[in-house]
Amino acid sequence: xxVAMSERPLAVLRPALGFPAPIQTSLxxxxxxxxxxxxxxxxxxxxxxxxxxxxxxxxxxxxxAHFLEHMVFKGSEGLGPGAFDLQIESLGGYSNxxxxxxxxxxxxxxxxxxxxxxxxxxxxxxxQPSLENAAFQLERQVVLEELxxxxxxxxxxxxxxxxxxxCGSHGYGRPILGxxxxxxxxxxxxxxxxxxxxxxxxxxxxxxxxxxxxxxxLAQLEAGPIARLGRAAQASPRGSFNFQAGRQQxxxxxxxxxxxxxxxxxxxxxxxxxxxxxxxxxxxxAEGRRSRLVEELREKLQLVESIDLxxxxxxxxxxxxxxxxxxxxxxxxVVEAVQQVLQGVQEGIRPQELExxxxxxxxxxxxxxxxxxxxxxxxxxxxxQGRLLDLDAxxxxxxxxxxxxxxxxxxxxxxxxxxxxxxxxx
Amino acid sequence: xxxxxxxxxPGAAILAARLVVPLGSxxxxxRRAGQQQLLAGVLTRGCGDLDAEAFADVVEGLGANLxxxxxxxxxxxxLKCALADANTLLPLMLQMLEQPHCAAPQVELERDLNxxxxxxxxxxPFHLCHEQLRHQLFGSGPYGHDPLGLAPQLASIGPKQLxxxxxxxxxxxxxxxxxxxxxxxxxxxxxxxFSQWSAGPVAEQSVAPSPAGSLGLLACxxxxxxxMLGFRTVGLAHGDALPLRLLQVHxxxxxxxxxxxxxxEELGLAYDVGTDLPARRRDSPFVWHLSxxxxxxxxxxxxxxxxxxxxxxxxLAEAALALAKAKLRGQEALGRETGSQRxxxxxxxxxxxxxxxxxxxxxxxxxxxxxxxVQAVAQRWLLEPSLSVCGPAEALVQAQRHWDQCWLQxxxxxx
Numbered sequence: 135x136x137v138a139m140s141e142r143p144l145a146v147l148r149p150a151l152g153f154p155a156p157i158q159t160s161l162x163x164x165x166x167x168x169x170x171x172x173x174x175x176x177x178x179x180x181x182x183x184x185x186x187x188x189x190x191x192x193x194x195x196x197x198x199a200h201f202l203e204h205m206v207f208k209g210s211e212g213l214g215p216g217a218f219d220l221q222i223e224s225l226g227g228y229s230n231x232x233x234x235x236x237x238x239x240x241x242x243x244x245x246x247x248x249x250x251x252x253x254x255x256x257x258x259x260x261x262q263p264s265l266e267n268a269a270f271q272l273e274r275q276v277v278l279e280e281l282x283x284x285x286x287x288x289x290x291x292x293x294x295x296x297x298x299x300x301c302g303s304h305g306y307g308r309p310i311l312g313x314x315x316x317x318x319x320x321x322x323x324x325x326x327x328x329x330x331x332x333x334x335x336x337x338x339x340x341x342x343x344x345x346x347x348x349x350x351x352l353a354q355l356e357a358g359p360i361a362r363l364g365r366a367a368q369a370s371p372r373g374s375f376n377f378q379a380g381r382q383q384x385x386x387x388x389x390x391x392x393x394x395x396x397x398x399x400x401x402x403x404x405x406x407x408x409x410x411x412x413x414x415x416x417x418x419x420a421e422g423r424r425s426r427l428v429e430e431l432r433e434k435l436q437l438v439e440s441i442d443l444x445x446x447x448x449x450x451x452x453x454x455x456x457x458x459x460x461x462x463x464x465x466x467x468v469v470e471a472v473q474q475v476l477q478g479v480q481e482g483i484r485p486q487e488l489e490x491x492x493x494x495x496x497x498x499x500x501x502x503x504x505x506x507x508x509x510x511x512x513x514x515x516x517x518x519q520g521r522l523l524d525l526d527a528x529x530x531x532x533x534x535x536x537x538x539x540x541x542x543x544x545x546x547x548x549x550x551x552x553x554x555x556x557x558x559x560x
Numbered sequence: 561x562x563x564x565x566x567x568x569x570p571g572a573a574i575l576a577a578r579l580v581v582p583l584g585s586x587x588x589x590x591r592r593a594g595q596q597q598l599l600a601g602v603l604t605r606g607c608g609d610l611d612a613e614a615f616a617d618v619v620e621g622l623g624a625n626l627x628x629x630x631x632x633x634x635x636x637x638x639l640k641c642a643l644a645d646a647n648t649l650l651p652l653m654l655q656m657l658e659q660p661h662c663a664a665p666q667v668e669l670e671r672d673l674n675x676x677x678x679x680x681x682x683x684x685p686f687h688l689c690h691e692q693l694r695h696q697l698f699g700s701g702p703y704g705h706d707p708l709g710l711a712p713q714l715a716s717i718g719p720k721q722l723x724x725x726x727x728x729x730x731x732x733x734x735x736x737x738x739x740x741x742x743x744x745x746x747x748x749x750x751x752x753x754f755s756q757w758s759a760g761p762v763a764e765q766s767v768a769p770s771p772a773g774s775l776g777l778l779a780c781x782x783x784x785x786x787x788m789l790g791f792r793t794v795g796l797a798h799g800d801a802l803p804l805r806l807l808q809v810h811x812x813x814x815x816x817x818x819x820x821x822x823x824x825e826e827l828g829l830a831y832d833v834g835t836d837l838p839a840r841r842r843d844s845p846f847v848w849h850l851s852x853x854x855x856x857x858x859x860x861x862x863x864x865x866x867x868x869x870x871x872x873x874x875x876l877a878e879a880a881l882a883l884a885k886a887k888l889r890g891q892e893a894l895g896r897e898t899g900s901q902r903x904x905x906x907x908x909x910x911x912x913x914x915x916x917x918x919x920x921x922x923x924x925x926x927x928x929x930x931x932x933x934v935q936a937v938a939q940r941w942l943l944e945p946s947l948s949v950c951g952p953a954e955a956l957v958q959a960q961r962h963w964d965q966c967w968l969q970x971x972x973x974x975x
Contacts, residue, residue, distance in 0.1 A: 286784055390679045504900070
């Protein structure tokens with residue numbers, strides 16, 4: 135097929151994991167597009183991603199990225215509030231959106247015959263929001279209700295506290311939903327300025343997967359507003375942050391079980407290989423009953439209801455976050471037991487533990503690509519961040535890890551390096 | 561009788577399996593709420609030659625996903641694994657129900673974990689509100705509690721009772737649905753074992769009679785109030801189930817739905833608003849839910865009341881009905897992409913004694929359902945409102961006043 139001109143060299147991808155090779159291309163203004171035509175799929179999925187997460191908010195702008203994501207669905211020129219949802223859902227389709235620290239994305243899943251309409255409407259909706267004042271005032275109420283709903287969950291409050299403790303004044307320490315005084319002060323104009331600054335051709339990406347005709351789709355995207363976006367005024371700065379180790383306590387009303395939260399700094403999301411090493415560590419430590427922490431704290435000592443350890447990949451520095459749920463009176467023993475397990479594992483991971491972790495992670499990756507929407511989601515994010523690789527690349531990375539390389543990461547899991555939060559009922 | 565069905569996906573590298581028996585939490589014996597979920601959890605803690613540790617070694621060592629849970633109607637074992645591992649894991653799945661250990665230390669551990677989970681769930685106002693609504697709709701019998709159970713009753717369940725309950729697991733009414741490309745010889749072996757299952761009859765619990773409408777109030781020191789409006793309706797096989805599903809989609813599925821449009825888009829009352837209509841064997845609860853600032857509770861109650869009455873008093877507009885039908889067709893199409901989704905749906909249908917093509921037949925019937933039929937169904941089943949409210953004490957006073965003034969007046973005359 136004809137591929138539009140492109141500004142950056144594109145890796146040649148190959149078929150993998152039962153999928154054909156994704157097609158990498160870009161619109162005439164440089165906006166990258168990745169397509170995965172699947173002739174046998176019963177659906178089509180379209181995702182639009184933009185580096186306009188809460189990290190891009192300037193002082194006073196907190197919550198704007200997320201609020202804008204809400205306002206997008208309140209209409210665009212010639213497309214009244216709710217008109218988009220009505221048209222997409224009348225076709226049997228489904229749309230959604232989510233705002234993170236690094237990115238915002240818009241998602242559509244629909245029967246194949248709906249793609250033409252979706253491709254016409256979604257770019258208009260996302261890139262030309264009306265930001266009409268009455269709708270803005272009303273939607274602010276909805277966002278405030280969302281904030282209140284989240285603050286009524288003590289677990290959310292505890293998690294937010296940990297992030298601000300570990301990340302300090304960096305954007306990752308600020309709630310994505312925003313601070314209430316800022317939310318009350320936002321105006322359609324301030325939102326418009328945020329939109330104009332961030333929704334630019336070099337900060338956006340599109341991916342489409344499923345049953346569709348790539349040439350038709352590209353022609354349609356090229357004729358629409360995505361292809362008319364200009365570049366950002368300045369390159370998106372990619373910084374880092376000073377992770378703050380330390381220990382704090384927090385008392386929360388309405389908390390029933392105590393929590394131990396711990397965070398460790400991890401390599402940034404672009405450091406795929408190093409991050410995989412940390413994923414292996416997290417799996418050895420806390421995935422499944424035979425993992426070190428679950429086995430010791432839940433199965434043997436019977437001190438916790440649950441203990442989880444997740445890696446959160448982030449562009450300016452990822453985080454590993456541990457969360458244990460326990461009876462308040464057991465919290466000190468949990469803290470101690472976690473320390474002991476982490477110290478014990480410094481002596482080395484056993485070969486069978488590594489094999490088990492590789493299987494769990496490898497299958498987890500393959501299992502997570504079963505649905506068209508899942509694979510499209512991964513392609514879109516990788517395209518946006520400029521690191522699109524073969525779909526089986528994570529499996530190959532996994533294989534490159536052995537006990538010796540893993541052992542070199544052990545110091546990173548020192549409990550003394552962590553940001554620790556003990557949460558008790560008030 | 562037991563059925564083993566394979567949804568063939570030639571060449572698929574992944575196998576999804578659902579093993580389902582009709583032994584959900586509705587069978588929790590009196591004063592043992594939580595028994596079936598506890599049993600489900602314990603099934604992953606040792607069977608046949610494998611103790612709990614060895615069992616976890618096999619499953620996790622193969623990188624498989626295996627979980628076992630009790631829902632309201634069904635006890636479900638769900639597996640997702642690499643195809644090559646199916647030779648080990650499918651027989652293991654059968655063995656979980658044939659020869660579970662239910663060893664005392666494992667039962668006690670699982671029970672303590674469930675008790676702690678129940679305690680943690682008390683932090684969630686949605687859970688509290690929903691549990692109150694369950695009780696309003698179903699009393700203390702079947703469907704009246706979360707499958708996790710009620711803490712004091714769960715605490716009293718011991719290994720002996722669980723071992724007794726486990727005897728019913730190799731049921732002659734089990735379904736095993738696979739999606740993938742397993743070897744024929746593996747299927748034969750499973751079929752052979754599976755066909756020998758014939759545990760004795762299960763003591764059914766009778767569901768409490770349908771209650772009169774009621775208001776449930778639960779004080780909770782939150783910023784928002786959570787509201788859930790529930791009605792007891794019909795089971796999956798009932799003729800009114802499809803029109804009810806249309807009503808649910810019309811009211812609460814997607815951003816074009818009626819409750820989303822009115823409560824969120826027009827009034828800005830809530831972020832999260834929607835409806836649930838779980839597919840049950842009988843008496844499916846139809847739940848409308850939202851959470852709003854405590855001071856706006858009366859406004860939200862007004863809006864809910866208005867929407868409820870509107871459904872009963874006038875037929876849906878043709879356009880609204882057409883939209884609901886399109887969304888229902890879309891849900892059907894989008895919800896059968898993965899092997900797990902397809903296996904889930906089929907296992908559910910077969911377990912309820914419905915034909916495998918039940919959903920396709922329903923879609924065919926969709927065209928003939930008119931606004932009057934939907935209205936008649938609303939009048940038949942949305943009769944007695946049960947409203948559960950969870951929020952700050954002063955908001956509850958408002959809720960009681962509003963209920964007395966407005967909801968207690970009953971439906972307008974002429975119905």
